[in-house]
Amino acid sequence: MIKIKKATQKDIQGLSKLLLALLENKNSQLYQDNVSKFGIPEDYVNNAFARETMLKAAATGKTTFYLALDGNEIAGFAQVTLQDGCIAELDRIIVFPQYARQGVGTQLLHEAIADHKQKGAKTLIVNAGKEEAHARRFYEKNVFKQINEKLIDTPWGKKLTLVTYQLHINQ
Numbered sequence: 001m002i003k004i005k006k007a008t009q010k011d012i013q014g015l016s017k018l019l020l021a022l023l024e025n026k027n028s029q030l031y032q033d034n035v036s037k038f039g040i041p042e043d044y045v046n047n048a049f050a051r052e053t054m055l056k057a058a059a060t061g062k063t064t065f066y067l068a069l070d071g072n073e074i075a076g077f078a079q080v081t082l083q084d085g086c087i088a089e090l091d092r093i094i095v096f097p098q099y100a101r102q103g104v105g106t107q108l109l110h111e112a113i114a115d116h117k118q119k120g121a122k123t124l125i126v127n128a129g130k131e132e133a134h135a136r137r138f139y140e141k142n143v144f145k146q147i148n149e150k151l152i153d154t155p156w157g158k159k160l161t162l163v164t165y166q167l168h169i170n171q
Contacts, residue, residue: 002075002104004111007065012058015067016051018074022096023049029097038129039158057081066111068095068104075099078108080116080124088116088169090126109142113169122170130161139165 007015022030023045035045047053057063062082068075076095082088090112095104113124126144128135140146144165151161 001070002099002102002107003069004107005067005069006115007058007067007077009055009058011067012054012065013051015065015074015077016049016054019049020046030094034094037131038154038160039156040154041156044156063091064112064115066108066115068099068108070099076104076108078112080112082116082119082121083125085120086122088112088119088121088124090124105138106142113167117170120170122168124167124169126165127162128165130163136163136165143167 005011022028023035025031026036035042054065057079058065064080064082066078066080068077074096076093076099078093079091080088081091090109093105093108095108116124124144125147126139128139130136130149144167146163147166148164149161150164151159154160
């Protein structure tokens with residue numbers, strides 16, 4: 001049975017260690033779906049999931065990490081950042097391949113929505129790559145509405161078409 005909880009500092013350290021270890025396997029589905037597909041350099045990924053980076057984000061008080069746990073094993077996580085008093089951004093939601101298609105992502109999303117409703121957020125936004133059909137179907141299934149599509153320059157020097165979705169959570 002999957003349980004969702006807000007991550008503590010200790011949890012975030014463990015999550016960082018797990019992510020970095022899993023992403024070392026360049027042939028893994030996790031690496032292919034989240035790194036290779038977008039041409040993201042290794043140093044960028046390692047920095048994004050470094051313990052210090054993740055702890056610093058959480059320390060701002062604006063970013064919350066949610067863990068999906070199967071006993072003591074991490075099944076996936078979500079990261080949400082409160083942009084201002086009204087808007088929260090779902091920075092990422094990752095479900096590890098062995099837990100795919102079991103409702104883990106939906107549980108993480110619902111917990112993040114409930115928590116940010118309590119925090120007074122009115123809207124949850126998320127960006128997905130235009131080519132990320134699975135992610136886009138997930139957001140559309142969860143009644144997010146597409147509000148924008150734009151070509152951006154990524155921090156690693158590539159162009160990427162992002163689709164922005166929003167969900168009104170507190171009206």
